[in-house]
Amino acid sequence: MSKSILLINGPNLNLLGTREPHIYGSATLADVETSAKQQTERLGFSLSTFQSNHEGHIIDRIQEARGHCDFVIINPGGLTHTSVAIRDALLGVQIPFVEVHVSNIHARESWRNHSYLSDKAVAVICGLGVFGYTAAIDFIAQKLDPQKGS
Numbered sequence: 001m002s003k004s005i006l007l008i009n010g011p012n013l014n015l016l017g018t019r020e021p022h023i024y025g026s027a028t029l030a031d032v033e034t035s036a037k038q039q040t041e042r043l044g045f046s047l048s049t050f051q052s053n054h055e056g057h058i059i060d061r062i063q064e065a066r067g068h069c070d071f072v073i074i075n076p077g078g079l080t081h082t083s084v085a086i087r088d089a090l091l092g093v094q095i096p097f098v099e100v101h102v103s104n105i106h107a108r109e110s111w112r113n114h115s116y117l118s119d120k121a122v123a124v125i126c127g128l129g130v131f132g133y134t135a136a137i138d139f140i141a142q143k144l145d146p147q148k149g150s
């Protein structure tokens with residue numbers, strides 16, 4: 001069975017491409033998910049994608065992944081800065097994760113500097129635009145199978 005990655009995007013990331021494009025760029029979530037699928041297929045992994053504006057739905061999806069998923073990539077959107085419960089869910093299922101932010105959260109409002117996930121993430125990527133998702137997949141590929149990453 002091929003190794004599997006779950007890509008989770010939180011609140012308002014369904015608006016990528018139209019939402020504050022000077023901060024988040026012009027690529028849509030569909031663009032991100034399509035290219036992530038192509039990239040993971042090329043690497044020989046499987047990818048599931050999930051987006052929700054609801055904290056509880058994100059927690060449910062993380063819990064469902066237990067035992068079926070080797071790595072999570074998560075951009076929790078605004079929940080990054082508020083959600084103890086998403087942190088607890090990721091720790092509860094014991095799936096390693098990479099935290100991605102499209103923007104550089106350290107170069108914005110000071111309250112965006114803190115993440116409830118970062119100290120538990122295998123890696124944190126921010127400020128690379130949507131290329132951050134590509135970088136996360138490449139990094140995970142190397143972790144899951146050192147011969148596959150670039």
Ligand SMILES: O=C1C[C@@](O)(C(=O)O)C[C@@H](O)[C@@H]1O
Nearest residue numbers: 012075077078101102103112
């Ligand atoms: O919704 C988002 C998107 C974000 O996670 C990012 O991808 O840069 C950064 C968050 O502060 C913000 O609330």
